[in-house]
Amino acid sequence: MFENLTDRLESTFKKLRGHGRLTEENIQEAMGEVRTALLEADVNFGVVKEFIASVTEKAIGREVLTSLSPGQQVVKVVHDELVELLGSQAEPLKLDGRQPxxxxxxxxxxxxxxxxxxxxxxxxxxxxxxxxxxxxxxxxxxxxxxxxxxxxxxxxxxxxxxxxxxxxxxxxxxxxxxxxxxxxxxxxxxxxxxxxxxxxxxxxxxxxxxxxxxxxxxxxxxxxxxxxxxxxxxxxxxxxxxxxxxxxxxxxxxxxxxxxxxxxxxxxxxxxxxxxxxxxxxxxxxxxxxxxxxxxGDVLSLIEKAEAVVDQKNAERLAKKIQKNAFTLEDFLDQIQQIKKMGTLEQIMGMIPGINKLKQLKDAPKPDQKELVKTEAIIRSMTLKERRNHRIIDASRRVRIANGSGTSVAEVNRVLKSYTMMLKMMKNLKGKGIVSGGKRRKLPKGLVR
Missing domain, CATH: 3.40.50.300 (P-loop containing nucleotide triphosphate hydrolases)
Structure with a gap:
């Protein structure tokens, strides 16, 4: 959703950096590119014309605030106008009055x-x-x-x-x-x-x-x-x-x-x-x-999605298992299912601030929902005993798991490697005191909701 439009707008605003003041010339140039981006996104011509006129009027002549670059200042103006264009605020259903x-x-x-x-x-x-x-x-x-x-x-x-x-x-x-x-x-x-x-x-x-x-x-x-x-x-x-x-x-x-x-x-x-x-x-x-x-990004929606799928009792149980180094492939499967309930990987990543800049990097990892499905199939092809103790999964068992999940032994090995790396990371976090004694550590200021 909006991916192409987002890329075009980010590219436009990047060009505004370096100016000491928002002038009519650089604003007009940027707004020309914004106009093109909106029209390419199939926005109504009349809507685009009115939107550009409003943004231009509010942006021209504004002095850059101490903490903001000209690009950021324009982004703020555009953001406020987009909110207005999209409806200002969420509109709830009318559920009061005569029933039903x-x-x-x-x-x-x-x-x-x-x-x-x-x-x-x-x-x-x-x-x-x-x-x-x-x-x-x-x-x-x-x-x-x-x-x-x-x-x-x-x-x-x-x-x-x-x-x-x-x-x-x-x-x-x-x-x-x-x-x-x-x-x-x-x-x-x-x-x-x-x-x-x-x-x-x-x-x-x-x-x-x-x-x-x-x-x-x-x-x-x-x-x-x-x-x-x-x-x-x-x-x-x-x-x-x-x-x-x-x-x-x-x-x-x-x-x-x-x-x-x-x-x-x-x-x-x-x-x-x-x-x-x-x-x-x-x-x-x-x-x-x-x-x-x-x-x-959209952190609030991401938090709401997580809260909707995460069961508090299961979360506490999982935290205790991590403390005891008892996080199994069965727990890994449960986490995959919870992620899937939140939406596709692309949707989830789209809510993370700054993710578009990461995606523009040459070797940036790309979310692949098929890999998540494949990982789930591989774990489901394991016996309960194997899920609870990955160390018993030898070469012959890996062949059986690969055949049962319709994948290759190399893909089974990759899942097991990812899982063992996760175990090491959890162990390191515990060693640094991030997870200790069943108590939540106080989060740094700014990370508390």
Whole structure:
């Protein structure tokens, strides 16, 4: 997400270093490059024009602060304007008022509405709400069955609709059932089309007139760039949406949709889909997105992801095992699974400040999710005894493990070498007193959250 845009902006701001004062000439030059970078990211032309004018006006004539270089000063101006462009602050769902709260998902076919409905239900359930999924797409083959499967996966009940029913009847009856069943949140998955048409809008408008909608979320594929923004604007005109969900942001999305949709529609991005798993839905934070775009990382999101997957009791148990030099391959496997829950390696690394500069180095290591999967397969091919005592893994056992995991002996050796190196590192940390006596050492100032 935003990777190409980030690289272009970092290159632009690097050129500003060395100037003692921000002048109109060097600001205009930098803004020309920023304009090109934004247009290449498929940002709406009108949005780009207004953004550049605003940044230029605020940057020209500013004296460089004592602790800032001219480049950093411009970055601050651009960062503040990006935050404003993306929506200023995270916009929560409207979950107060009349119960049950009804949320309708709308959008074109293939945008990811059905999976988004399940992801949203899972997230709300984890926050203590009682969601009820409603499949109202009676046109797409297996759409109803798909939502039932996803509902079972996330542990959320699904209304028993059929293809013979009208979508508006499904919505009305499902809301009535939610009231009697004590569900406080109804999520309606509606049908889509390959393009916007009158029949689709008439159907959605009929549902909005029949049931009390608290939220109408437009779900868009971020990969479609400005097309997603154009369609969002049309839906907003005809239906009055309350927010946007951008899906497939983990792919090759250039960022144009994210940077344009709030300005064009006036409606905030509320969530972004960052993967296919049911956990891969994130609340959209404009300030964090702006920081990622400018290569500053996103430490807060990284911490939140870690907190969501790390069990405190397991963490304490693991700390004790490290103290006793008892960290096994079984523990190593558990850590790999926790990392996978946080997202792909590329997503995780993208949240680390300064990672883009590291990636530009000639011999910089590149995150490879396949290697993580391969390592997991190798450890799973070991017996329980081997996982708990790696020293017994001789040459014949390595051949068996390689065959069982579909890898080579060399790859098995590489995993074992990485593991033993990790053990040595843990031993060194313990020897330096970083892990000692089961007590947490006080972290240096600035590293405490």
């Amino acid at each position: 709260v009804v949320i309708m998902l709308a959008g074109l076919q293939g945008s990811g509405k059905t999976t988004t409905a399940a992801k949203l239900a899972k997230q709300l359930k984890e926050k203590g709400r009682a969601p009820f999924l409603v499949p109202a797409d009676v046109y797409r083959p297996a759409a109803i069955e798909q939502l039932h499967v996803l509902g079972e996966q996330v542990g959320v009940p699904v209304y028993a609709s059929t293809t013979e029913q009208k979508p508006v009847d499904i919505a009305r009856q499902a809301v009535a059932e939610a009231r009697t069943g004590h569900y406080d949140t109804v999520i309606i998955d509606t049908a889509g089309r390959l393009h916007v048409d009158e029949a689709l809008m008439a159907e959605l408008q009929e549902i909005s007139r029949t049931v009390p909608l608290a939220e109408v979320l437009f779900v868009a594929d971020a990969m479609t760039g400005q097309d997603a923004v154009t369609v969002a604007d049309k839906f907003n005109t005809d239906l009055e949406i309350t927010g946007v969900v951008l899906t497939k942001m983990e792919g090759d999305a250039r960022g144009g949709a994210a940077l344009s949709v709030k300005k064009v529609t006036g409606k905030p991005i509320k969530f972004v889909g960052v993967g296919e798993s049911v956990e891969a839905l994130e609340v959209f934070h404009p300030d964090r997105a702006a920081s990622r775009i400018l290569g500053m």
